[in-house]
Amino acid sequence: MDRNRCILAVEDPLSEAMAHKLLRHCCIVPVTVFMGFGFGHLKKRAREFNKTAKNFPVFLLTDQDSPAHCPPGIIDKWLRCPRNEGFIFRVAVIEIESWVMADRKAFASFIGVNQSKIPENPDILEKPKEFVLNLVRKHGKRNLRDPLLPTRGSTAHIGPEYNAVMGEFVYQQWDIQRASGASPSLKRAIFAIQRFKSLRV
Amino acid sequence: MIISRIQLKNWRNFRSVDVPLQRRQFLIGPNASGKSNFLDVFRFLRDIASTEGGGLQKSVKDRGGVSKIRSLAARQKPEISIEIHLADAPGEPPGWRYGIGIEQETRGYRRTLLTYEQVWRGNEQLLNRPDDKDEKDSVRLTQTFLEQINANHNFREIADFFQSVTYLHLVPQLLRFADSIQGRILENDPFGQGFLERIAKTPEKTRRTRLKRIEEALKTVVPLSKQLEFVRDESTGRAHLQTLYTHWRPKAGWQREDQFSDGTLRLIGVLWALLEGKDLLLLEEPELSLNSGITSQLAPLINKMQRTQGRQVLISTHSDALLDESGIDGREVLMLTPNKEGTHVETVSDIEDIKALLDTGFTVGEAALPRTKPSDINRLSTVVG
Ligand SMILES: Nc1ncnc2c1ncn2[C@@H]1O[C@H](COP(=O)(O)OP(=O)(O)OP(=O)(O)O)[C@@H](O)[C@H]1O
Ligand SMILES: [Mg+2]
Numbered sequence: 001m002d003r004n005r006c007i008l009a010v011e012d013p014l015s016e017a018m019a020h021k022l023l024r025h026c027c028i029v030p031v032t033v034f035m036g037f038g039f040g041h042l043k044k045r046a047r048e049f050n051k052t053a054k055n056f057p058v059f060l061l062t063d064q065d066s067p068a069h070c071p072p073g074i075i076d077k078w079l080r081c082p083r084n085e086g087f088i089f090r091v092a093v094i095e096i097e098s099w100v101m102a103d104r105k106a107f108a109s110f111i112g113v114n115q116s117k118i119p120e121n122p123d124i125l126e127k128p129k130e131f132v133l134n135l136v137r138k139h140g141k142r143n144l145r146d147p148l149l150p151t152r153g154s155t156a157h158i159g160p161e162y163n164a165v166m167g168e169f170v171y172q173q174w175d176i177q178r179a180s181g182a183s184p185s186l187k188r189a190i191f192a193i194q195r196f197k198s199l200r201v
Numbered sequence: 202m203i204i205s206r207i208q209l210k211n212w213r214n215f216r217s218v219d220v221p222l223q224r225r226q227f228l229i230g231p232n233a234s235g236k237s238n239f240l241d242v243f244r245f246l247r248d249i250a251s252t253e254g255g256g257l258q259k260s261v262k263d264r265g266g267v268s269k270i271r272s273l274a275a276r277q278k279p280e281i282s283i284e285i286h287l288a289d290a291p292g293e294p295p296g297w298r299y300g301i302g303i304e305q306e307t308r309g310y311r312r313t314l315l316t317y318e319q320v321w322r323g324n325e326q327l328l329n330r331p332d333d334k335d336e337k338d339s340v341r342l343t344q345t346f347l348e349q350i351n352a353n354h355n356f357r358e359i360a361d362f363f364q365s366v367t368y369l370h371l372v373p374q375l376l377r378f379a380d381s382i383q384g385r386i387l388e389n390d391p392f393g394q395g396f397l398e399r400i401a402k403t404p405e406k407t408r409r410t411r412l413k414r415i416e417e418a419l420k421t422v423v424p425l426s427k428q429l430e431f432v433r434d435e436s437t438g439r440a441h442l443q444t445l446y447t448h449w450r451p452k453a454g455w456q457r458e459d460q461f462s463d464g465t466l467r468l469i470g471v472l473w474a475l476l477e478g479k480d481l482l483l484l485e486e487p488e489l490s491l492n493s494g495i496t497s498q499l500a501p502l503i504n505k506m507q508r509t510q511g512r513q514v515l516i517s518t519h520s521d522a523l524l525d526e527s528g529i530d531g532r533e534v535l536m537l538t539p540n541k542e543g544t545h546v547e548t549v550s551d552i553e554d555i556k557a558l559l560d561t562g563f564t565v566g567e568a569a570l571p572r573t574k575p576s577d578i579n580r581l582s583t584v585v586g
Contacts, residue, residue: 051562
């Protein structure tokens with residue numbers, strides 16, 4: 001199996017940005033990006049991805065969403081059979097935003113807050129996305145409010161440019177070394193990708 | 202008969218193409234990757250073969266000359282060449298092969314000249330130009346034998362085949378406002394301005410059966426539509442389509458095509474085209490204006506319509522809904538990938554990662570379309586360097 005390339009499966013553009021940074025760090029090129037748009041789609045296709053990974057590596061990145069689900073439990077539930085070696089299945093604890101915030105220095109300056117406002121280990125937050133939105137709402141730069149926050153009464157949970165603006169931050173400023181120091185779940189994910197990459201068959 | 206394989210050199214944004222074609226063939230790729238240019242090859246052959254004022258010189262001129270057609274990616278000024286294999290079914294040995302190469306005269310009139318023209322029936326070569334006469338009289342190279350009735354009697358069959366290629370990219374506004382725009386209708390009416398006249402020219406019995414079938418299809422997709430009819434306006438003599446909807450007062454009467462929705466018009470156009478001929482049909486983005494639920498029925502519908510006539514259909518598309526259909530074979534989809542050396546064309550089932558996805562139950566929409574989308578893969582490399 002060619003370990004320099006993979007199919008990438010993600011739920012949204014922000015996770016995509018994050019996954020690109022991780023893969024790049026490990027020198028793997030995603031040749032195809034499968035965007036599931038919402039929790040349901042990736043889950044529905046997870047068993048097929050596991051089969052695909054017998055022939056071509058697949059990196060799937062999803063959110064844990066609730067502390068009640070444990071990551072190994074999610075994987076078992078989605079796959080209902082053993083995970084193939086070519087399938088890198090990672091679950092961000094609790095949401096991808098924890099990993100985004102884990103580069104505390106860059107994120108604090110991006111939002112315009114003091115670094116102490118961001119937990120030292122963002123993995124412990126129960127609702128990281130909500131945490132980010134509240135941070136922006138209460139203390140963030142003014143010019144981030146319109147793109148990142150949903151307007152009052154909106155049925156959307158995020159602002160109109162949330163994915164694009166946050167994604168841009170990840171591409172441009174987010175540093176994987178600094179971030180992996182703060183988020184154990186991110187560190188484990190990087191380790192898993194590196195292990196896959198270095199294995200020989 | 203279908204086109205079972207095509208080879209191109211230096212045609213617009215393609216420098217080199219060699220792909221097999223199926224009976225139903227989808228073309229996917231980013232914007233400006235060359236899907237329409239690919240379809241134009243077949244229209245070009247039709248224009249050359251056309252007995253109604255076609256020919257090589259005109260077909261090239263209508264496209265802005267050799268310099269517009271020749272690939273900008275080509276380094277020197279090599280010939281443009283097209284080779285077509287015709288077979289009874291996909292994958293079968295070709296019954297016919299036709300090939301031409303063209304270039305521009307470097308001096309004088311700067312006419313378009315053939316560099317070669319070849320025809321094979323099975324393994325027998327019927328034509329190999331330039332021949333002795335061409336060498337003596339180079340003016341002969343300004344015309345193909347394909348376009349000359351006197352010269353193509355040996356291979357009239359393929360001249361007829363090329364001539365009956367149809368292309369449709371119906372633009373509802375052009376049809377709806379045909380009278381007020383008074384636009385010039387392009388040859389072969391690619392945009393459907395003269396669509397109503399085309400319907401009008403069809404023998405009545407055939408017209409009735411076709412409209413009946415379209416009416417059935419419309420009833421299932423356009424809410425409340427009940428009846429579709431062809432009429433001629435008594436005072437103006439113009440051809441019209443009209444529909445009756447169920448909820449209106451009976452007196453409210455019929456609505457004519459200028460009141461139809463964009464989607465209704467497009468769907469009628471696509472269905473009519475599918476029913477119309479028996480030779481190669483080129484469809485540009487049939488999904489336009491259609492609700493995704495209807496779009497998702499197009500692929501099986503095309504297959505169904507093909508069954509009776511066995512005709513070949515080439516379809517350009519950007520639509521997830523159209524391709525998210527388990528019944529589409531990976532060999533039925535060509536992916537166009539632009540790069541500096543010209544657009545690359547390949548069958549999606551030949552691409553390793555896509556094949557792995559298709560083999561494990563993903564649809565071509567899921568497996569192949571993501572590659573055609575502007576992706577962060579490219580952006581990342583520009584941003585991070
Ligand atoms: N002679 C040529 N050499 C190189 N490129 C050319 C040539 N002629 C046209 N092109 C390029 O082809 C592109 C247009 O291709 P085309 O219209 O076939 O795209 P398409 O795939 O149909 O796109 P869309 O999905 O937007 O309809 C333009 O970018 C144009 O620059
Ligand atoms: Mg086009």
